[in-house]
Amino acid sequence: MDRPLRILMIASEAVPFAKTGGLADVAGTLPRVLRGRGHELLVVLPRYGWIDGARHGLRPFHAPMGVWMGGGVEEWCAVEAAELGGVTFALVRHDGHFDRPLLYHDAQFNDYQDNPRRFAFLTRAALQLCRDRGWAPDVVHVHDWQTALGPAYLKVWHWNDAALGGAASVLTIHNIAYQGRYPATHWPYIGLREDHFTPDDFEDHGATNFLKGGIRFADVVGTVSPTYARETLGPIGGHGVGPYLARRGADYVGILNGVDYAEWDPAVDRKIPARYDANDLTGKATCKRELQRRLGLEEADDVPLVGVVSRFVEQKGLDLLAPALGPIVRGMRVQFAILGSGDQQLERFFGTLPRWYPGRVGARIGYDDGLAHWIEAGADCFLMPSRYEPCGLNQIYSLRYGTLPIVRATGGLDDTVEQYDERTGDGTGFKFASATPGAVHDTVGWAVSTFYDRRAHFEAMRRRAMARDFSWDRSAAAYERLYRRALAVHRSL
Ligand code: ADP
Ligand code: GLC
Numbered sequence: 001m002d003r004p005l006r007i008l009m010i011a012s013e014a015v016p017f018a019k020t021g022g023l024a025d026v027a028g029t030l031p032r033v034l035r036g037r038g039h040e041l042l043v044v045l046p047r048y049g050w051i052d053g054a055r056h057g058l059r060p061f062h063a064p065m066g067v068w069m070g071g072g073v074e075e076w077c078a079v080e081a082a083e084l085g086g087v088t089f090a091l092v093r094h095d096g097h098f099d100r101p102l103l104y105h106d107a108q109f110n111d112y113q114d115n116p117r118r119f120a121f122l123t124r125a126a127l128q129l130c131r132d133r134g135w136a137p138d139v140v141h142v143h144d145w146q147t148a149l150g151p152a153y154l155k156v157w158h159w160n161d162a163a164l165g166g167a168a169s170v171l172t173i174h175n176i177a178y179q180g181r182y183p184a185t186h187w188p189y190i191g192l193r194e195d196h197f198t199p200d201d202f203e204d205h206g207a208t209n210f211l212k213g214g215i216r217f218a219d220v221v222g223t224v225s226p227t228y229a230r231e232t233l234g235p236i237g238g239h240g241v242g243p244y245l246a247r248r249g250a251d252y253v254g255i256l257n258g259v260d261y262a263e264w265d266p267a268v269d270r271k272i273p274a275r276y277d278a279n280d281l282t283g284k285a286t287c288k289r290e291l292q293r294r295l296g297l298e299e300a301d302d303v304p305l306v307g308v309v310s311r312f313v314e315q316k317g318l319d320l321l322a323p324a325l326g327p328i329v330r331g332m333r334v335q336f337a338i339l340g341s342g343d344q345q346l347e348r349f350f351g352t353l354p355r356w357y358p359g360r361v362g363a364r365i366g367y368d369d370g371l372a373h374w375i376e377a378g379a380d381c382f383l384m385p386s387r388y389e390p391c392g393l394n395q396i397y398s399l400r401y402g403t404l405p406i407v408r409a410t411g412g413l414d415d416t417v418e419q420y421d422e423r424t425g426d427g428t429g430f431k432f433a434s435a436t437p438g439a440v441h442d443t444v445g446w447a448v449s450t451f452y453d454r455r456a457h458f459e460a461m462r463r464r465a466m467a468r469d470f471s472w473d474r475s476a477a478a479y480e481r482l483y484r485r486a487l488a489v490h491r492s493l
Contacts, residue, residue: 004038005483007031008137008167010126011045012119012146013103017056017089018048020103021311022257022393023174026224027143029260030479032085033472037480042135044126046118047080047091049099057082061090065132067125069117070191077125092125109342116182116208119146120190127153131163139483141170145180148214152192152202155217168490170482171218173211175390176232176239177315180210204240215244219486219493221252224391225412229254237388251489255479256415257391258472264376264397271373276402278466284377284402291378294371295362296354297335304451305335306444307379307403309372309394312342312350317385317408317435322349324437324444329357332448337375338363376401380458381430381447385440389413395429396470402462405429406447408439416470420450425457428465 013019015028031041051058063078077094092098097118105111112118123142127150130137142150151169158164187197187208197203202213215221223229231237233246245252262268266284267277273290276283285301292299310316318340328334338350338361353361364371376382382398383406391412395405399416407413409431420427430450432443450458 002480002484004040005138005480006040006136007034007042007483008126008130008135008140009041009043009143010123010140010147010150011043011143012122014043014045014089016084017045017051017091018103022391023143025260025393026172026174026257029258029472030476031087033258033476034479035086037473037476039480041087042130042137043087043089044122044129045089045091046098046122047093048103049095050101051091053080058091061088062129062132065125065128067121067128068191069121069124069189071188073189075121079125079129090126090129092122092129094121094125097121116180116186116210117189119180119210120149120186123147123149124153124191126150127158127164131158131161134163136163137167139170139486140164140167141172141483142214142218143172144174145178145210145214148180148210148218149190149192150214151217151219152196152213156192156196166490168219168483168486169217170486171214171221173221173223173232173390175315176211176223176237176241177388179204179212179239179241181207182210184208209241212241212244215241215248219251219489220482221245221248222482223252223254225256225415226254227414228388228390228411231388231411251485253482255475255482256412256470257393257396258475259393259396259400259470261400261471264373264400266377266401269373269377271370272377273374276377278402278463281402281462287374287377288379291337291374292335292362294374295337295364296359297337297362298359303333303335304380304448305337305378306381306383306406306447307375307398308336308338308340308383309375310340310384312340312346314343315387315389317387317440318346318350320385320387320435320437320440321383322346322437324441325353325361326356328441328444329360332445333452334360334444334448336361336363337379339366339368339371339375341366376403379403380451381406381444383440383444384408384413385435386410386413387435392416399428399465399468399470402466404447404458404461404465406443407431408435409433420446420457420461422450422454422457425454425460428461428468
């Protein structure tokens with residue numbers, strides 16, 4: 001048996017402490033699964049001001065801690081920690097950087113101008129914590145642009161450290177569109193050398209690009225589904241950094257995310273009105289009725305109900321749904337339950353729909369975890385018309401809730417949903433290729449007609465979907481292989 005590994009994860013969000021999207025689900029869950037498989041884990045996050053320390057059992061862990069940034073600037077912070085599932089979650093407290101109402105931007109969705117400093121600091125603080133405590137990781141696993149400086153710090157400054165010299169680095173890309181591209185004026189604070197501000201490393205048309213440098217310096221690079229790994233090598237999917245990924249050859253891999261079935265399984269979900277499983281779906285009918293009641297929809301079990309839970313950003317393709325929605329609701333007997341927030345125009349559009357289509361469309365603007373569970377359980381179908389989707393978690397949750405996904409065949413959506421075959425009844429969902437309102441309209445129509453006209457197929461698909469297994473164990477085993485590969489690469493340098 002391979003020996004257990006010591007793994008440091010650095011992330012800008014992780015459940016249950018802070019979450020804006022799927023990154024938090026992964027960064028909060030994967031460590032606990034790896035712990036369960038015998039590894040030793042330390043997860044370092046920002047201590048955002050609004051995190052309820054008492055609720056999470058945060059206690060003082062390490063203070064004071066001085067962190068050297070570039071230009072001889074030493075910044076001081078304190079570290080608080082909580083143990084969850086045998087994993088130490090260490091939260092770096094620096095109120096100047098992290099005591100703000102939202103994670104990355106203000107209420108108007110303007111990025112905080114000092115984001116590169118905030119997350120460069122977090123990343124260096126995580127490494128400093130290892131040094132201060134003499135905790136020597138085998139692997140440092142960073143996520144997205146926010147912590148993508150980690151591999152470069154290790155290689156440039158810590159290659160000979162007692163604590164960090166042996167650490168291999170792994171970068172996981174959850175979304176290649178966010179690269180952390182900021183003015184070069186931040187470079188001195190970041191604290192890497194001038195000779196790394198080159199087009200091969202961090203420089204990008206005169207700006208600093210965190211993700212690009214991470215791709216260059218990490219021992220191995222991963223993303224969150226095999227199809228997205230392929231898509232990101234191309235000129236469109238790669239958002240400008242595709243060629244740098246291509247250079248990494250076999251050291252760039254896609255590993256599908258797992259999901260946390262302790263949190264997202266209708267057989268055990270305490271957040272939904274009734275529990276159910278594939279053997280007995282009566283609880284699902286209850287969930288549907290309760291959801292209809294809560295959102296002011298007509299309480300009918302013979303009308304298909306389509307759910308949407310999403311960030312309203314270009315990626316998610318809800319602007320493709322917007323023009324299709326009127327024709328769908330006028331032309332078909334179908335209901336919608338929509339939850340999300342983000343783009344103000346889309347918020348206004350979806351927020352006013354219930355007034356236009358009373359009893360047919362229910363919508364809530366905002367972030368509401370409880371309602372997200374209700375929609376997964378109460379809907380018959382779940383719509384994700386994403387332009388691109390690195391992995392996507394909601395469609396995987398939907399499968400387990402017997403709520404058939406209607407998805408654009410891209411990234412992880414394509415890897416996790418099996419296309420319905422009208423002849424045989426096979427499949428677990430409905431997929432379309434083109435990113436157009438027409439395709440959204442027609443594919444919703446296909447699902448709706450299957451609900452009405454091929455009901456036996458629909459019900460068999462539900463049960464098939466519920467039996468699909470995307471638990472973390474399989475993905476965790478793939479991460480173990482990735483870590484060992486990173487160690488081999490690191491040792492060969
Ligand atoms: P992304 O990370 O790109 O937003 P994912 O599908 O990986 O997409 O993850 C989205 C996660 O965020 C899911 O757990 C989903 O339930 C949750 N989520 C997104 N928007 C909302 C919302 N408005 N209210 C509650 N949960 C939401
Ligand atoms: C990103 C992606 C999403 C993925 C999540 C977790 O937020 O947009 O598709 O599921 O990261 O990896």
